[in-house]
Amino acid sequence: MNGPHDVGGRAGFGSVAPEPDEPLFHADWERRVLGVTLCCGALGYWTIDESRHARESLPPALYCSSSYYRIWLESLERLLLRHGEIVPEELDDAYPCTPGKARARRLPPEQVPATLARGAPTARDVDAAPRFAVGDTVRTVVTHVHGHTRLPGYARDKRGRVESVHEAHVLPDTCAHGAGEHPERLYTIAFDGETLWGSGGEAGLIVSIEAWESYLEPA
Amino acid sequence: MSGSEEEPGDPEDGDGDRESRRGLAGGRDEPKHGHAHGHAHGHAHGHGHGHGHGHGHGHGHGHGHGDDHGHYNHLDPVAARVRALETLLVAKGLVDPAAVDRIVDTYEHRVGPRNGARVVARVWTDPDFRVRLEGDATAAIASLGFGGRQGEHMRAAFNTPEVHNVVVCTLCSCYPWTVLGLPPTWYKSPAYRSRVVVEPRAVLAEFGLALPEGVTVRVRDSTSELRWLVVPERPEGTEGLDEDALAALVTRDAMIGTAVVAPPGTAAPGSSPAVNIAS
Numbered sequence: 001m002n003g004p005h006d007v008g009g010r011a012g013f014g015s016v017a018p019e020p021d022e023p024l025f026h027a028d029w030e031r032r033v034l035g036v037t038l039c040c041g042a043l044g045y046w047t048i049d050e051s052r053h054a055r056e057s058l059p060p061a062l063y064c065s066s067s068y069y070r071i072w073l074e075s076l077e078r079l080l081l082r083h084g085e086i087v088p089e090e091l092d093d094a095y096p097c098t099p100g101k102a103r104a105r106r107l108p109p110e111q112v113p114a115t116l117a118r119g120a121p122t123a124r125d126v127d128a129a130p131r132f133a134v135g136d137t138v139r140t141v142v143t144h145v146h147g148h149t150r151l152p153g154y155a156r157d158k159r160g161r162v163e164s165v166h167e168a169h170v171l172p173d174t175c176a177h178g179a180g181e182h183p184e185r186l187y188t189i190a191f192d193g194e195t196l197w198g199s200g201g202e203a204g205l206i207v208s209i210e211a212w213e214s215y216l217e218p219a
Numbered sequence: 220m221s222g223s224e225e226e227p228g229d230p231e232d233g234d235g236d237r238e239s240r241r242g243l244a245g246g247r248d249e250p251k252h253g254h255a256h257g258h259a260h261g262h263a264h265g266h267g268h269g270h271g272h273g274h275g276h277g278h279g280h281g282h283g284h285g286d287d288h289g290h291y292n293h294l295d296p297v298a299a300r301v302r303a304l305e306t307l308l309v310a311k312g313l314v315d316p317a318a319v320d321r322i323v324d325t326y327e328h329r330v331g332p333r334n335g336a337r338v339v340a341r342v343w344t345d346p347d348f349r350v351r352l353e354g355d356a357t358a359a360i361a362s363l364g365f366g367g368r369q370g371e372h373m374r375a376a377f378n379t380p381e382v383h384n385v386v387v388c389t390l391c392s393c394y395p396w397t398v399l400g401l402p403p404t405w406y407k408s409p410a411y412r413s414r415v416v417v418e419p420r421a422v423l424a425e426f427g428l429a430l431p432e433g434v435t436v437r438v439r440d441s442t443s444e445l446r447w448l449v450v451p452e453r454p455e456g457t458e459g460l461d462e463d464a465l466a467a468l469v470t471r472d473a474m475i476g477t478a479v480v481a482p483p484g485t486a487a488p489g490s491s492p493a494v495n496i497a498s
Contacts, residue, residue: 008389008440009417013410016425018477022403024327029301034326034401035319036305038368043313048444052391068392068407073301086307094303100311109317116325119368122444150442152389154416169372169444186443193417201417204435210443 001145002153004063005056009154009197030069037076042107042115045083048122049176053148054079124183126168131213132187136162139219140189140211148176151215155207158195159219163208164188171212184213331400334365335448336469338398340462342375343453353377356448360398370397370446376439377450378476383434384449385423385476387415388441395446399471406475416440426477449476456482 007013025031041051054075056063063071080086090097100106107115132138142157143149150172168183175181193205294302308314338360342349351359356373360366373395376384388394389412394402405411415422419436423429430436439447451473457465460483472478 005390007409007413010409010413013408013413016405016408016411016414016422018403018405018426018472022405024401026404027298029298031323031327032301032305032319035322036301036308036314038322039314039318040308055391064409068404070297073297073304077304080308085313086311090307090311091304094306096307096311098311100308100313103312106313106315107318108315109321112318112321112325115368116322117367119366119371121371123372150390152440152442154389155440166445186445188445197417202420202436205417205419205438206435207416207438207440209440210445212443 001053001056001147001149003056004058004060006153008152026067033069033072033076037072038116039107040076040080043085043102043105045085045102046079047170047175048120049148049170049172050178051075051079052172053176054082056148122170123167124170124181126183126185128185130165130185130187132162132165132185132216132218134162134165137219138162138187138189138216140215141217145173147173149173151211152209154196155189155191155209155211158191160189160191160195160208162187163190166210169212171214173212173214187211187213187216189216326396326401330365330396332398332469332471332474333466334363334400335395335398335471335474336466337363337462338365338375338448339450339469339474340466342377342450343457343465344462352450360448365397367397369393370395372443372445373398373448374445375448375450376437376476378452378479380452381433381435382437383430383476383479384437384439384447385415385419386439386441386447386449387412389413389416390440390442393441393444393446395448397446398448399474403471423477426472428478449474451478451480454480454482 025034037051041048046054055071058066058071058074058078062074066074077086077091081088081091085101087097138160140151140156140158140160143151145151164187166186166188169186171182171184187210188208189211190206190208193201193203193207196207197205305314305316305319309316338352341363342352348359351362352375356375357366357371360370360373376386378384387406392402392407392412394406411422416438419438420430423436441447451469453465454468457468460468464483468480468483470478470480473480
């Protein structure tokens with residue numbers, strides 16, 4: 001979706017301000033949001049694609065005015081509501097109306113290391129041969145995706161070169177909506193800066209993205 | 220992603236989040252924040268330390284009367300919401316606060332850019348490892364003991380005298396947690412994410428890094444679950460150094476691509492202090 005998250009090439013955000021000796025967290029609640037979000041992920045209701053889509057689907061004004069962990073908090077509440085694990089009254093009162101449904105999947109502390117070590121791999125085996133080869137010229141698709149996609153707005157309908165052919169990965173466009181994994185080959189596509197930005201980008205720039213096969217057409 | 224409240228010079232932003240940031244930054248200096256109101260409930264204490272177990276709080280003193288947020292009204296609104304949500308999920312049996320603590324401890328103390336520095340130093344000292352990293356970065360990095368969440372599918376980008384790589388995620392904040400830990404705020408900021416794909420040299424200059432004119436800047440937008448680790452060039456004057464000494468030179472920013480690794484004893488251009496937390 002052309003949401004507020006898709007900021008590549010947007011203007012007006014000012015200069016980058018690296019913070020000397022930046023702490024890992026700027027408030028204690030950020031720690032709790034990180035940990036609670038990961039614990040809730042272990043309940044198994046949603047994938048990383050659905051959680052990303054929940055974040056980018058926040059009201060744009062809220063998204064743009066919120067810090068990273070505030071966005072995590074807002075989307076976590078919405079995901080728990082969507083999947084029926086909490087109801088609004090419980091949030092208001094901070095007190096349960098009913099016991100949790102997924103209690104059996106609660107992440108115990110002793111399983112945290114193994115869970116983090118396992119992660120959530122998205123590579124899948126597919127039978128189909130890759131449609132494109134290293135060195136091919138391709139064009140990214142013209143699209144207006146109403147749901148989730150990982151093809152940034154600035155890289156649509158652009159000519160690029162296939163730089164690497166990777167394994168197949170779960171397709172975020174369907175997975176985010178509970179519509180199946182539909183794994184596709186993934187490619188690294190390199191674009192000349194001039195292709196993306198005309199004369200508005202820096203000379204000599206090369207930008208690459210990873211693109212699923214359905215994001216690409218022969219050029 | 221982070222919002223405009225992290226922009227410098229934005230004093231008009233009255234967003235509660237900014238307030239919380241300011242307020243709870245003070246909370247780090249316990250006890251002036253958490254205890255400020257002298258609550259008799261005893262439930263706030265400990266949270267400010269990041270490993271508190273005030274999580275059972277709220278029970279046994281007047282639940283059901285609908286004013287539970289009142290228990291948290293010494294906190295700013297966002298902190299109170301987080302406290303309320305965690306309290307609810309614990310009470311529903313969905314979250315074990317000790318698991319939250321353990322996750323936080325992992326990224327605060329165990330997983331960080333020292334992992335990536337170890338990978339880079341090994342590349343510099345072991346040509347076979349470099350070949351393995353080129354062929355299967357996930358497996359090569361796993362052989363050093365690093366793997367898992369947000370590092371399931373690793374790739375390495377090798378800087379050369381001709382090409383300088385810099386990594387971004389324009390769509391969110393994808394970052395190789397297993398080798399670099401959690402991303403810094405600037406990496407998550409819309410300023411960095413919007414501009415580095417258009418004018419990376421201007422962005423790098425804001426880190427104090429000026430690349431020679433002939434160098435091609437290669438920006439890698441992390442749009443998939445592949446995670447990129449930049450392998451910086453080994454600096455001159457390090458011929459006699461062993462792997463440990465080399466790893467100590469490698470900064471987090473050099474592995475994102477917003478810095479280069481400076482020779483020993485010199486200030487690193489574009490290098491913010493090596494906030495390498497974990498070993």
